[in-house]
Structure formats: C-alpha cells, structure tokens
Amino acid sequence: MPLVSSSGKSGRALARAGHALPWALVTPALGWTLLFFVLPFIAMGFSSLTAHEGGGFTLSNYSQFFINPSYWQAMVNSLEVTAIVTVVSVLLAYPFAWILAEQVPKRWQRLALMLAVLPFWTSYVVRSYSWLLVLAQNGVINRALTGSGLITEPLQLANTRLATVTGFVHFFVMLLTLTIFANLKQLSPSYRKAAADLGAGPVRTFLHVILPLTLPGIMVGAFLTFVLCIGDYITPQILGGNNELLMPQLVMMQIGRRGDFPLASALSIILMAVVTVAYLACARWLKIERA
Amino acid sequence: MSVKSASGNPLSALKRHLHAACAATALLLGVGSLAEAADLNALIWCDHSDPGLLQPFEEANGVKVNVKEFEGTGAGLAIVEQSQPGDWDVMVIDSIDVPRGVEKGLFEPLPEDKLPLADLFPQVKMDGSTVVGGKRYGITEKFGYNTIGFNKTKVDPADMQSLASLTSDKYKGKVAIYDYYLPVIGMAALAIGKKTAELTEADLPALKDELLKMKANAKLVGEVTASQTALATGEVDILVGGGEWVTAGLAKENPALDFSIPKEGAVLWSQSLAMFKDSKNKDMALKFIQYIMSPEGQARLATSSCYWGMPANTKAALTGDQKKVLRFDEQPGFLARAQAYPAPNADLDKKMQDMWTEMLQAK
Structure with a gap:
C-alpha cells in the first residue's frame, strides 16, 4: 500500500512536471512578447487615440490619414514599391534557388549558399550607401555607360524609386533564396520520377508538380519580404532621395521636430493593419506543415 | 492647466499608467547602464560628441560626460519624457524651441552674471526665445545660415546671389534641397518677399507654389548626410538650405564648395544650451555650459567633426x-x-509640415 501510494504520488508529480515543462519553456518567449510587443502595442493604440495638443480622446489622428491626400499617397507608394520588390525578388530568387538546389553539386552547396548570403554580413546602412555610390551620377554604372559611348549624359539612377527597389531587391533576393532553397531541398525526388513515369516533360513537371509544392516556401519568403519592405525606413531614405514618401518616412516625419507621437502611432497602426491583411491573404500558404 | 484636464480623463489615466510601466521597465533594463550621479549627462546634437570638444572638459573637471544624440526637438523632448527626473543635466536645443522646454517645466534659469553674454554676437542672443518670463533659460552657442551652398566651379557664383536662380531652368536637375521644412520654408518666404517672422496661414499657398518650383528643379531632398554627400560628390551643384555647416567642414578636401547670402537674405539658425531643472549636478552642468561658451570651447564646437558652424562668442579662439x-x-x-x-x-x-509633405509627394 505505501509502495502503491508512493508510486502514485511520484506518478502525479511526474505528470505535473510534464504539464509544467512546456509552460516553463514557453514562458520566457511569452514574457518577451508581452513586454516588448503587446504592452508597447497597447500603449501605441492609446497614444493613437490621444490628441497631440492638450490630450483627450480623438479619432482625428486616423481621419487625417484618409483626408490628407499626401498621407494616403504615402501608403499607395509603399504598396507599389513593396509589390514591385516582392515580385522581382521572387522572379530572381526562384531560379537562383533552383540552380543551387538542383545544379550545384552537394559538396559545393554549403559554400554556394554562404556566398549567396554574403551581403547579409555587411551593415544594412553601409550596403545602402554603397548602392548610392554605384548608382550616382559619377558612379560605376554611369561611368561605364558614358565610357562605352552608350550614353552621352549620365542617367538619373540614384535618388529614384528604381534605386529604392534595387536596394531592396538586393537584400530580399537573398532572403527568398534561402526559403525557396529549403523548400526545394525538402522535395522528394520521387515526385519528379512519378511525374516522368506518367509522361510529363520537365516543363509540365515543374508547372504542375514542383511549383505548387514549393509555393509554401515562396509565400513564406514573399510574406517576409512584404513585411520587412513595407516597414523599412533606411533604404528609401538613403536611396530614394525623398522624391516620394513611403509610410515609414511619413511616420518618422511626425516625430522629428513636432514630436507628434499620437499621429505617428495612428499611421503605424494603419500600416500594421495593411500587413495583417497581407498575412490573411497569404495565411493558407503560411502553414508550417505540408499535406 | 493641461495637467489638470488630463488627470480627469480615463484615457489619459490609462496612458499615464502605461507610461509608468514602460518607464519602470526601461529603468529595470537600464540598471547598470545608467550614468552615475557624478557624471554629466547631456542630450546633444552630433557636434557635441566630438572627443576633441569633450575631453578637455572631462580632464579639467575629473568628470565623464555621457552623451545621447538626438535629431529634432520633438524626439529630444520625448527622450526626456521617457526618462526619470534628474537623468539629464544639459540639453542642446534649437534656440526657437527653448520655450517648448520651459512650458513643460523642464529647464532651470541660467545665471546671466556667470555667462559671457556680453561677448556674443548681439543678433544671435535670440532673447525672444531664450528668455521666458524675464528669465534666461537658454544661451546661444552656435549659429549659421540656411542659404545657398554651391560648388563654385560648376555654377556661376553671380547667380547664387539671388534666390530666383534656385527655380530657374539653368540649374534644373542640379539642385538638392535640405530636408527640414522650417528653414527651407523660410527661404521660400524670402524668395517671395515675405518676412520669416511674419508668416501666417494666409501665406501658405504662395509658399507652396514656391516650394513646388524648387522641387521641380531638384534632384533630391535629403537630410544632412545625404545632401552634404550629394554636393560633395558632384551629384548636385547647389544645395538649397546649405551654408557654412555643409561647406566649411569640407573646405580642405573640397575648396570649391562655398555659400552665399543672396540679396533676398538668408535664414539664421541657432542652437542653444539649456540646463535641466531636475539635474542632480547643477554645478557641473553650469561648468559645462561655461566651458562650451568659453573661447576655447567655442572654437572646438565651431569646428566639430560632425559639422562646422559659427561660434556665438565673438572671442572664440579660432585660427586665422x-x-x-x-x-x-x-x-x-x-x-x-x-x-x-x-x-x-x-x-x-x-x-507647414503638411505642406512640406505635399511638396515631397509632388511628382
């Protein structure tokens, strides 16, 4: 009896420990999220509903966005730039990832991947300024074009939307390459063999088998690109020459001199809402498990 | 009055609690990194972080000056609001914004008899801003001009004597605009014959037209580093809003850079030093202000590695x-x-800021 009782107690203790362990493991992450995301977000939400002058409840910080065409234009610009960057990055990254996964011998893949992500090792700001030097009027590209006689006057490449997109694409192609590469490597060769057995050629196999199966990798990468791109301040600020404003620049403008944190908070929450819509649109492909 | 109305508002009360929670969190996380009371904690612009400026003061007084850089008065005041009273001792602030700090009850009156006010250029004392309610809360330490910065080998210097050149076809695509709305709006005001001190809402349409003309000629609108780089690398030949703060520091490497004060005039910028009311180290804070305002400190500040500018003190120990x-x-x-x-x-x-946003968005 005492033995039974003892084993029963230890069994219950083990069961309790078994229940407690996942919570113990997840608590630091939950605490971190609560402290550095949930609380600041709530604070930002309240700030966005407060009048800049005199305090008190107001919705004007939100209404300004819809009333002021230049604020609205910032969102349109952000969406346009983000869409272009995402599409171009996917189109460049997919063949790159395919070559890495399928054409590069296995023993060289690790090195090839490392080389592919090498630009990640440099500072984001330094990389943006480097692009500015490449695209400048006296930069490498213009000097090469004028030197070869292809053009007589330098092109305006720096301080344009093209420059912003170039800087973004350089960064996000690396990110997308990684996610698509990982997806391609997970694919069993038997899919291709089965397709071939059923008479499908390489193009048909790619379009009807490989591409659908790698869609989760593409969508995860595209979603990350969307989120990181639409919220980025540095690249458009350095490369875009302020010839158009994107949402993060508009948010920062409210803070600099006037310290209008309520309006900056409202604009940030609107930006976050757009990201949420993008998430919901991609949600079906963002599941970790695959059927 | 605003405090009273805020205390009765549930939204404000909740906001206050959230601020307190955030401040407590920041305090917990910052333990160990907070400066010791004996140190001097300064909220500064980048020109004050030059070791060549700070070291002589630190060595002479056996004190460590902890600095935190910020850009824009709003951002600086937000840092103060998120700090504990007494965390900061001195602050660099746009002279015109000294009253904003006074209204918030942040600043301590400065003892005029212990400062070299008589040695300052009279026009830069800015008493209209630095003196509030008969008490001096700020002292101008450095000034300069938002005007036309240019490369004299690429443009006709005679053209740079008129603001009309900034909107002429002759320099289309050769112009950069400094990305700070107040001084450039001031320049637009001068271009249309308005006095900067008398601008009203009724002037905004005409100012907007002038800004749009400038934008149509501009290749970029850039903050300090971007606009300075554009002028120095030849991306543009003219910087609207530029002045000695852009050209002087680059004079050795690029003597072709210069600035003009056109016939219509230029916009005077000035930065001030203020002391915090809650400073725990007021004696040292005053010593720091006195050092910065001394001939030696003024020369070092004027030629700081971040940007050059005119010292407010006429006796600054500058070389020829x-x-x-x-x-x-x-x-x-x-x-x-x-x-x-x-x-x-x-x-x-x-x-004005919204008008600036419209200008930036204009194609």
Whole structure:
C-alpha cells in the first residue's frame, strides 16, 4: 500500500512536471512578447487615440490619414514599391534557388549558399550607401555607360524609386533564396520520377508538380519580404532621395521636430493593419506543415 | 492647466499608467547602464560628441560626460519624457524651441552674471526665445545660415546671389534641397518677399507654389548626410538650405564648395544650451555650459567633426584659417541680411509640415 501510494504520488508529480515543462519553456518567449510587443502595442493604440495638443480622446489622428491626400499617397507608394520588390525578388530568387538546389553539386552547396548570403554580413546602412555610390551620377554604372559611348549624359539612377527597389531587391533576393532553397531541398525526388513515369516533360513537371509544392516556401519568403519592405525606413531614405514618401518616412516625419507621437502611432497602426491583411491573404500558404 | 484636464480623463489615466510601466521597465533594463550621479549627462546634437570638444572638459573637471544624440526637438523632448527626473543635466536645443522646454517645466534659469553674454554676437542672443518670463533659460552657442551652398566651379557664383536662380531652368536637375521644412520654408518666404517672422496661414499657398518650383528643379531632398554627400560628390551643384555647416567642414578636401547670402537674405539658425531643472549636478552642468561658451570651447564646437558652424562668442579662439573658412569677418554683413528662423505656433507648424509633405509627394 505505501509502495502503491508512493508510486502514485511520484506518478502525479511526474505528470505535473510534464504539464509544467512546456509552460516553463514557453514562458520566457511569452514574457518577451508581452513586454516588448503587446504592452508597447497597447500603449501605441492609446497614444493613437490621444490628441497631440492638450490630450483627450480623438479619432482625428486616423481621419487625417484618409483626408490628407499626401498621407494616403504615402501608403499607395509603399504598396507599389513593396509589390514591385516582392515580385522581382521572387522572379530572381526562384531560379537562383533552383540552380543551387538542383545544379550545384552537394559538396559545393554549403559554400554556394554562404556566398549567396554574403551581403547579409555587411551593415544594412553601409550596403545602402554603397548602392548610392554605384548608382550616382559619377558612379560605376554611369561611368561605364558614358565610357562605352552608350550614353552621352549620365542617367538619373540614384535618388529614384528604381534605386529604392534595387536596394531592396538586393537584400530580399537573398532572403527568398534561402526559403525557396529549403523548400526545394525538402522535395522528394520521387515526385519528379512519378511525374516522368506518367509522361510529363520537365516543363509540365515543374508547372504542375514542383511549383505548387514549393509555393509554401515562396509565400513564406514573399510574406517576409512584404513585411520587412513595407516597414523599412533606411533604404528609401538613403536611396530614394525623398522624391516620394513611403509610410515609414511619413511616420518618422511626425516625430522629428513636432514630436507628434499620437499621429505617428495612428499611421503605424494603419500600416500594421495593411500587413495583417497581407498575412490573411497569404495565411493558407503560411502553414508550417505540408499535406 | 493641461495637467489638470488630463488627470480627469480615463484615457489619459490609462496612458499615464502605461507610461509608468514602460518607464519602470526601461529603468529595470537600464540598471547598470545608467550614468552615475557624478557624471554629466547631456542630450546633444552630433557636434557635441566630438572627443576633441569633450575631453578637455572631462580632464579639467575629473568628470565623464555621457552623451545621447538626438535629431529634432520633438524626439529630444520625448527622450526626456521617457526618462526619470534628474537623468539629464544639459540639453542642446534649437534656440526657437527653448520655450517648448520651459512650458513643460523642464529647464532651470541660467545665471546671466556667470555667462559671457556680453561677448556674443548681439543678433544671435535670440532673447525672444531664450528668455521666458524675464528669465534666461537658454544661451546661444552656435549659429549659421540656411542659404545657398554651391560648388563654385560648376555654377556661376553671380547667380547664387539671388534666390530666383534656385527655380530657374539653368540649374534644373542640379539642385538638392535640405530636408527640414522650417528653414527651407523660410527661404521660400524670402524668395517671395515675405518676412520669416511674419508668416501666417494666409501665406501658405504662395509658399507652396514656391516650394513646388524648387522641387521641380531638384534632384533630391535629403537630410544632412545625404545632401552634404550629394554636393560633395558632384551629384548636385547647389544645395538649397546649405551654408557654412555643409561647406566649411569640407573646405580642405573640397575648396570649391562655398555659400552665399543672396540679396533676398538668408535664414539664421541657432542652437542653444539649456540646463535641466531636475539635474542632480547643477554645478557641473553650469561648468559645462561655461566651458562650451568659453573661447576655447567655442572654437572646438565651431569646428566639430560632425559639422562646422559659427561660434556665438565673438572671442572664440579660432585660427586665422578657421575664421577664413567660416567667413568670420563677414558676419556683421551677413547677420544684417539674415532673417529669423520661422517659429510658427503649433497649429501653423503642423500646416507647414503638411505642406512640406505635399511638396515631397509632388511628382
């Protein structure tokens, strides 16, 4: 009896420990999220509903966005730039990832991947300024074009939307390459063999088998690109020459001199809402498990 | 009055609690990194972080100056609001914004008899801003002009004597605009014959037209580093809003860079030092202000590695070459033609910033 009782107690203790362990493991992450995301977000939400002058409840910080065409234009610009960057990055990254996964011998893949992500090792700001030097009027590209006689006057490449997109694409192609590469490597060769057995050629196999199966990798990468791109301040600020404003620049403008944190908070929450819509649109492909 | 109304508002009360929670969190996380009471904690612009400026003061007084850089008064005041009272001792602030700090009850009156006010250029004392309610809360330490910076080998210097050149076809695509709305709006005001100190909401349409003309000629609108780089690398030949703060520091490497004070005038910028009311180290804070305002401190500040500017003290111990680069001897004439930095009230300030946003978005 005492033995039974003892084993029963230890069994219950083990069961309790078994229940407690996942919570113990997840608590630091939950605490971190609560402290550095949930609380600041709530604070930002309240700030966005407060009048800049005199305090008190107001919705004007939100209404300004819809009333002021230049604020609205910032969102349109952000969406346009983000869409272009995402599409171009996917189109460049997919063949790159395919070559890495399928054409590069296995023993060289690790090195090839490392080389592919090498630009990640440099500072984001330094990389943006480097692009500015490449695209400048006296930069490498213009000097090469004028030197070869292809053009007589330098092109305006720096301080344009093209420059912003170039800087973004350089960064996000690396990110997308990684996610698509990982997806391609997970694919069993038997899919291709089965397709071939059923008479499908390489193009048909790619379009009807490989591409659908790698869609989760593409969508995860595209979603990350969307989120990181639409919220980025540095690249458009350095490369875009302020010839158009994107949402993060508009948010920062409210803070600099006037310290209008309520309006900056409202604009940030609107930006976050757009990201949420993008998430919901991609949600079906963002599941970790695959059927 | 605003405090009273805020205390009765449930939203504000919740906001206050959230602020307190955030401040407590920041305090917990910052334990160990917070400066010791014996140190001097300064909220500064980048020109004050030059070791060449701080080291002599630190060695002479056996104190460590902890600095935190910020850009824009709003951002600086937000840092103060998120700090504990007494965390900061001194602050660098736009002279026109000293009253904002006073209204928030942040600053300590400065003892005029212990400061070299008599040695300052009279036009840059800015008593209208630095003295509030008969008490001095700020002292101008450095000034300069938002005017036309240019490369004299690429443009006709005679053209740079008129603001009309900035909108002429001759320099289309050769222009950069400094990305700060107040001084450039001030320049637009000068271009259309308005006085910067008298701008009202009724002037905004005409100012907007002028800004749009400038934008149509511009290749970029850039903050300090971007606009300076554009001028230095030849991406553009003219910087609207540029001045000695852009050209003087680059004079050795690029002597072709220069600035003009056009016939319509220029916008005078000035930065001040203020002491915090809750400083735990007021004696050392005053010593720091006295050092910065001394001839030696003024020379070091004027030629700081971040950006050069005119020292407010006429007795600044600058070398002959430094004075030449800063055009020290021409200051009386420049100051006579310079106009005040626009200092709009909160409502007009917001409208001016929105107008600037429209200009930036214009294709």
